[in-house]
Amino acid sequence: MITLEKRPQPSRVWTFATPVLAVVLTMICGGLLFAALGQNPFVTIRTIFLDPLFSEFAWFYRPQLLIKGAPLVLIAIGLSFGFRAGIWNIGAEGQYIVGAICGAAVGLAFYPTESFMIFPLMVIAGALGGFIWAMIPGVLRVKFGTNEILVSLMLVYVAEQLLASMALGALRNPEGRGFPGSRNLTQYPSATSWINEGVGMHWGVVFAFIAVIFAYITLSRHIFGFHVRLSGQSPRAAKFAGVNPGLLVLICMGISGALAGLAGLFEVAGPAGQVSIDFNVGYGFTAIIVAFLGRLHPVGILLAGGLMALTYIGGEIAQSNLGLPGAAIQLLQGMLLFFLLAVDVLTNYRVRPKHKVAT
C-alpha cells in the first residue's frame, strides 16, 4: 500500500517538475490512445510535438507558433491573476469575442480613412470590450453573490450569438455580395495588427511578452500581486491584511477581461482578418489549461502557451498527414490538464510505502 504524507511545506523541486511529468505522462497515454486508433504512437507523438519545430516544413509552421501562442499567453496571463486569487473567470472566450467585435467595429467605422491613430483606438476599444464583458459576472458576484463561473461561462454563448448577429448584420461587408463576415482588416493598412506576416509577427505577440513581464513584476514585487496571492490562499487572512474582497474581484475580472479582449482584437485585425461567424476557435478555453500548465506563473505560462500552440499545430499536421480525428487532439489537450492536476499532489504530499505495523 501507498500512503500520502503531507509535506511541511511545498516542495520546490516538484513545483517545477510536475508540469514536465504531466507532459511526459500525456505523451505516454496519448501514444496508447493513438495506438488504439491504429496509428504508430511514436510517429504520431513525433508529428505532434516535434514536426512543427524540426521537420523540413518547419519554416511554415514556426510562424504559426507565434500566431497560436500569442493569444493563449495573453489570455492565460490575465486569467492567472484571478485564478491565483480564487476568482474563476471561465468566460475568457466570450470576452475575447466581444473585444474583437468592439475593436473591429472601431476600425471599420473609420474605413477607408488612413491614420496612425486608428489602430491604437482599436486596441483601446478591444480591451474595453473585454473589460466590460468581464465586469458583468464581476459586478453580479460582488453585488448579488452570484457564481462568477456560471455567469462568465453563460456569457460566452451570449457573445457567440452577438458575434453571429454582427457578422450577419451591423458589421457585414457592404461590398461582400451578401456573404456573412466583415471587411478584411488585413487589407486596411491603418487597422491591421500585422507587423510582419511572413514570420508571424503581430502586435499581439508584442503585447503577450509585455503582459508576461508586467505580470511577473506585479506578482513578485508589488503589494497588489501579494494581495492577489494572499486572497487565493486565505481569504480571511487577506481581509485581515486590508484587502477589499469585492474590489479585488472586480480588478482581477477586469484584468483578465481586458487582456482577453486585446487578444481578440489582435486576432481579428491580423490572423483572422475579419469578424466572421466562426471567428472564435476556443483560445479562451484552452488558455485555462495554459494558465494551469504554467503553474499560474508568468514565465510558466509563456512556456505552456508555446507547448499548447505546438499541440494545436502538430495536431493539425497529424490530422492532415495521418488522418487522425480532431477530437483525438482535443482529448490530448484535455489529458494534459488532467495529468497536471493529478500529479500536482506531489508538490504538497510525499508518497511513501505504507508503514508496516509492529505487532
Place this chain on the structure above:
Amino acid sequence: MTDVLLQLRGLTKAYPGVVANKDVSFDIGRGEVHALLGENGAGKSTLVKTIYGLVKPDSGAMTLEGSSFQPPEPRVARAAGVAMVFQHFSLFDALNVAENIALGMENPPPQREIAAQVRAVSDQYGLPLDPTRIVGELSAGERQRVEIIRCLLQDPKLLIMDEPTSVLTPQEVSILFETLRKLSAEGTAILYISHKLEEIRTLCDNATVLRLGEVVGTCDPRTTSARDMAELMVGTKLHVPKKATRETGEVILSLKGLSAKAPHRFGTALRDITVDVQRGEVLGIGGVAGNGQDELVAALSGEMPTSAAMVTYKNQPIGQMHPNARRKIGLLAAPEERMGHAAAPDMSLTENAIMTATTREALTSRGFLHWAKARRFAEGVIKTFDVRTPGPANAARSLSGGNLQKFVIGREIMQAPDVLVVNQPTWGVDASAAAAIRQALLDLAAKGAAVIVISQDLDELMEISDRFAALNEGRLSKPRPASGLTVEDIGLMLGGAHDMEVAHVDA
C-alpha cells in the same frame, strides 16, 4: 485502587523524526479519575489515541480487565468499553441532538428511542439537554454534553476526556465535575487531560506527568501544589509573568454603544458595548467562545466596519476606517485563528510579516515590496520572540501552534502599537510559550500601550489584566478591577448560570 481496569506497559510510538511515546507505563483503576498532564507535544494525544485504537504502538502492551487489549480501530475500543470525548467536537450544526448521536452509532435505533435514552441519561447525570434541538444553536457547553451523552449511551468502563473545560464557564465546569464524580462513584474510570492544574487538583485522584514522550513522574494532585506540578511538566522552574505596577494614562480607545449585526448565520451580534481603554492598562475580556469575541475583534481591527462614532481612537471616530488605516494610527490586532486568519499557512514567514506590517514598517514604496527589509523584520520577530524555526523562508504551517502564535503576536508587538487587541493569545500554546507571550503583553502595557486581551482562560486573565469584563451574547459587562474578583464574581459576570442545574448527587 485495588482493582486495576487498564494497564499500560512500555508503550512506545515513534514518528519520523520524533518519539511521541517512550516506554510509557501506568495503571488506571476502576472508578479512578486519572489525570494525564504534560505540555503540548509531550505525547498525551498520541497516548490516548493508542488507547482509543487510532494509533498502533510500535511496542508495548495494554491489558483491559486482565485480558490483552490491542484495539486495531476505535470501533473495537468502543466495544471493549473505552469512550472518548475529543477536544474538538465532531457534530453537524444543521442536525438535531438525537440525529447527531444516531450518526455515531453502529446500528442506530429509531429516533424516538434515542431521544428517550438521551433524556434518561441526561436526567440521571444532571446534564440538561433537549434531544430535539438543532446543534448549531447550542452553546459550547451544551455541545460538549452531546458528546458526553453520546459516550455514556455506550455505558463505558473508561471515559477519556481531552481538555474538556477549555470552552466552559465556571458554572458549567462545576456541573461537569459533578457528573464526572458521579460516574466515578458508579465505577467508570476517567482519564482526564488538561492544562488547568487547579481543576486537576479538585477533581483527580492520581496524576501521571509526561514530558517529551516519557513518564517523568506521578503525584497525588490533592496534595501537590499547582506550581510543583507545572514544574514537573516543564522540567524547569516556571517563569511567572510579573505584573509591574503601572501608571494608567489618558483614555485612548472608546467604544460607545458599539452594536453590529451578526456577520453570518452562526455568528453573534454585538449589543451596545461601551468601554473606555486607557494607556498602560491591560483590559481582560472573558467569556465562552461564540459570545461575540470574533466579532468584537473584527470591529476593532476594521474587518467589520461599524458606524464611525461607535469606535473612537485618540478622540477620532474610526468605525469606518479600513484595517490598514487603523494600523497606520497605531491600532493593531491579532485574531484567534492562527491558520488562515492571523497567518496564511502556505506562505513564508516573511510573507506573513508583510501581511500586517506593510503600513507601519514601510515595507513598500509606491506599492513595490522591499523584500530584504521584510525579511529583516521577520528575522527580528523570530529572534526577539524566540520562534523556533530554521528561518523566515519557512512556510507558516511548518511551525508548531505555539511558535506560530509567538510569531503572530510578536509581529504586532514589534510594530510598537498604541493599542493591541489579542484574541485567545495562548490557546493551544504550551506553558513556557504562554508565559513568554503574557510577559510580552505586560511589557507592552508597561511601555504605555493599551492592551485588550480576549480569552477563555480565566486564570490567564486574572494573571495579567488590570480590569476585567465579561462578554456574554454580544454584551460586555461593566469592567471591574481584576484584583479582588472571586471565581463566583466572574461566573456571575459571565452569566453562565442560567438554564442549568447541578447534578443531584444522591446515588
